[in-house]
Amino acid sequence: MVFFCVYFKELNCYRYNNKPFRQTAESCDDITPTLQHSILPKFLVMCLILVAIEAHPNFKLVFAANRDEFYERPSAPPDFWEEAPHLLAGRDLAGGGTWLGITRHGRIAAVTNYRDPASLKKDAPSRGRIVTDFLLGNAAPSDYLEALQQEAGCYNGFNLLVGEKDRISWYSNRSDRRVLLPPGIHGVSNRLLNTPWPKIVRGKERFTRILQEPRGPSPESLFDLLQDPHRPPDEELPSTGVPLEWERVLSSIFIKSPDYGTRSSTLLFVDRNDHVTFTDRTFDPQSDRYEARKFEFDLEPVSSKTSRGA
Secondary structure, eight states, X not given: OEEEEEEEEEOOSOOOOSBTTBOOGGGSOTHHHHHHTTTHHHHOSOOEEEEEEEEETTEEEEEEEEEEEETTSOEEEEEEETTEEEEEEEEETTTSOOSEEEETTOEEEEEEEOOOGGGOXXXXXXXXXXXXXXXXXXXXXXXXHHHHHTTGGGSOSEEEEEEETTEEEEEETTTTEEEEOOSEEXXXXXXXXXXXXXXXXXXXXXXXXXXTSTTOOOHHHHHHHHTOOOOOOGGGOOOOXXXXXXXXXXXXXXXXXXXXXXXXXXXXXXXXXXXXXXXXXXXXXXXXXXXXXXXXXXXXXXXXXXXXXX
């Protein structure tokens, strides 16, 4: 049984004063046009993923993630794919892949970019396809990552999370390491796993407190975390090869600017009975509204043909 609902609600925290999915360069500050059409579109997507593994008595796994992107890049909100009815994911309509998804059998994958504009490859394949290939395949996570390592150099920098239920592995082609995540709280943004950028430190601390709430982690508390606009002082900012003004813009958990920002926030719960709750808020850059989608379903047994290694 699958439960699904879509509704719209006012977002009181932020307003975007630009046209939907389009913004003229003249309305941006001086640095934006140059970056928008050279560096930024190539390395910015899904800026933050927080993961709790066996960190709550009621849940095997909790994901809380933000996808950050230019408003003009076309995408579709999460849904079960018509050509792959077992796959629940959003869709990047420009690159053809996805940024986060789960299947009815419990295969989970998500990606972030590694921010290093100096190393960008102009014609590298879409990193979103790495996520889709795993979700639509049958290979065990360890086997998939081993095969991916052989061609990882073809891609621009990425962090990849793949696994099944509560067995999640991390891999980055900028470290060439594979790590099976131990129980606990983990975070990845646009560097490596658990790199102590201010947004990762702040996000993990708040995530931990929410998981310790007596009534359990409420979706509203987690969405409030994902909408945190706090920017740290300049002396705490990383130096990733973009101008200081963009380091400031990109330093908050929830990002907003005239052309670029947090496009969606997603929560994923897998409880002790293998019941999945997937909730997404896709923000409208034109207004104070967001579209909310919620899916609930029980994971199905994996057939003998499907690997379950991690």
